[in-house]
Amino acid sequence: MNKMDFPAQGSTELVPDADVNSPEALAPYVDNGTDLFSTDRYVSEDWARAEWERMWTRVWTLAGLAADVPEVGDYFKYDLGPESFIVTRCGTGENDIKAYYNVCQHRGNRLVMSEFGSTTSFKCMFHSWEWNLDGSLKNIQDRETFREEVVADNPPLTEVRCEIWAGFVFINMDPDAGPLEEFLGPLPDHLKAYRFQDMKIVKDLETPWPCNWKIGHDAFIEVYHVHAVHPEILPFFHDTEAQWDCYENGMTRQLLKFGEISPKFADQESLNDGLKMMLGEVDVDPADFDGEPNEIRKFVQQAKRKWAEARGxxxxxxxxxxxxxxxNYGIFPNVTFNAHPEGLLIQRFRPHPRDVQKMTYDLMVLIHPVPDDPNYSVPAYMGVEEGTDLSGEVRPERRYVEYGEEGLGPVISQDAYMMAYVQQGVQSRGYKGARYAETEQQLRHWHTELERYLNGEK
Ligand code: FES
Ligand SMILES: [Fe+2]
Structure with a gap:
């Protein structure tokens, strides 16, 4: 199918004259068929086991931020399903960051328990075996009490692949995996302008959700639900005319227009409060705007250039x-990026170590710091609380929030609320499987890729 045959509700080419190599170019449609998608993926332990063995242990996943290990000896812990990893800076070079399984080679104790830390070596709390930052063995306590054959190999820490893109540390448990850059496909090129590596983290939050990790993830690579779950953004968010692109390796994106009224919003004529807010954000008094509401998006784009210029x-x-x-990018398998010039919202969906019906939701917000500017704000839906230090000078602590507790911000809380009910519903004998609209083609693309791993095609 080419885009000419495509029904009206499908992807809209937002920049019809974009060069094929431009980040704005519409990707060729990927036909992933029309089959329903089975529900066992959300409830079956066999499915979860296969997913771990065939997918999780073979893909690149986002472990954390290079900025969290600025000095030699700094480290952070990254837990994924039943595994835990240590990511540490072992030298001063930009890429001198290594990752190891977080396990002592003596009797298997976890080496590191804290989320973040700084050390000169990794010393086990059980019997004091010790490793250097580069993973080589430093000391075996009372080594003479071991028969030499037992320790003759001076067991190093078990390393995992670790690569960095734009300040993000990714790891891969598969020693034979291709490079990260190849896995990410066109994403680094598309997202270059945002300079993520210069952004600073201003929000860091973790919360357990009572659903399979894929139910959480599914809800953030489509905007079909916006009219029902987030109707308050319809006055300034065009939820039906978007560009949906699917790429190799299960990567997806949505180019989503802010500054246009959704056709699902009743009042198409007035300059509504949402549009006024967008004008205000670029220092334009709504009273001075004499155009039509449907001209706001283009107007704000130009005004924002001037607004930025005035601030250097x-x-x-x-x-x-x-x-x-x-x-909005879906980075297979479990991360979404919502990129704006002011900042980036990162969501990560991690499987529970044992329970297929539970997951961990991680939320991080990064911004380009602008000190001493009370007028600088990040998009409201990101849930950055008023009074948050936006200077980028203080790394916020990671917050742990229970399901249903405040902290996610109003928009994501609305999504979170649905998750428990979807998890219950997909288990019903009365449910036959997921049917996707073309405005949800990202989900079909993503699940097709997952199935390739499970079928042994990847
Ligand atoms: S388990 Fe780590 S030193 Fe014994
Ligand atoms: Fe949502």
Missing amino acids: IDYSAYTDNQLTDDW
Whole structure:
């Protein structure tokens, strides 16, 4: 199927004259068929086991931020399903970051228990075996009490692949995996303008959700649910005319227009409060705007350029549309990026170590710091609380929030609320499997890729 045959509710090419190599170009449609998608993926322990063996242990996943290990000896812990990893800086070079399984080679104790830390060596709390930052063995306590054959190999820590893109540390348990850059496909190129490596973290939160990790993830690579779950954003968010692109390796994206009224919103004529807010954010008094509401998006794009220039902020690398829109990427298998010129919302969906019906949801917000500017804000839906230090000078502590507790921000809380009910519903004998709209083609693309891993095609 080419895009000409495509029904009206499918992807909209937002920049019809975009060069094929431009980040804004519409990707060729990927036909992933029309089959229903089985529900065992959300409830079956066999499925979860296969997923671990055939997918999780073979893909690159986002472990954390290189900025969290600035000095030699700094480390952070990254837990994924039943595994735990240590990511540490072992030298001063930009890429001198290594990752190890977080396990002592003596009797298997976890080496590191804290989320973040700084050390000169990794010493086990059980019998004091010790390793250097580069993973080589430093000391075996009372070594003379071991028969030499037992320790002759001076067991190092078991290393996992570790690569960095734009300040993000990814790891891969598969020693034979291809490089990260190849896995990410066109994403690094598309997202270059945002300079993620220069952003600073201002929000870091972790919360357990009572659902399979894929139920959580599914809800964030589509916007079909916006009219029902987040109707308050319809006055300034076009939820039906978006560009949906699918790429190799299960990667997806949505180019989502802010600054246009959804056709599902009743009042198409008035300059509503949402649009006024967008004008205010770029220092334009709504009273001074004499155009039509449907001209706001383009107007704000130009106003934001001037707004940035006046503050010495360099927005020259961004396209006009990037200045207003949400560039929303699904990074297979378990991360979404919502990129804006001001900042980036990262969501990560991690499987529970044992229970297929539980997951961990991680939320991080990064921003380009602008000290001493009370007018600088990040998009409201990101849930950055008022009073948050936006200077980027203080790394916020990671917060642990129970399901249903405040902290996610109003929009994501609305999504979170649904999750428990979807998990219950998909187990019903009365449910036959997922049927996807073309506005949810990202889900079909993503689940097709997952099935390739499970079928042994990957
Ligand atoms: S388990 Fe680590 S030193 Fe014994
Ligand atoms: Fe949502």
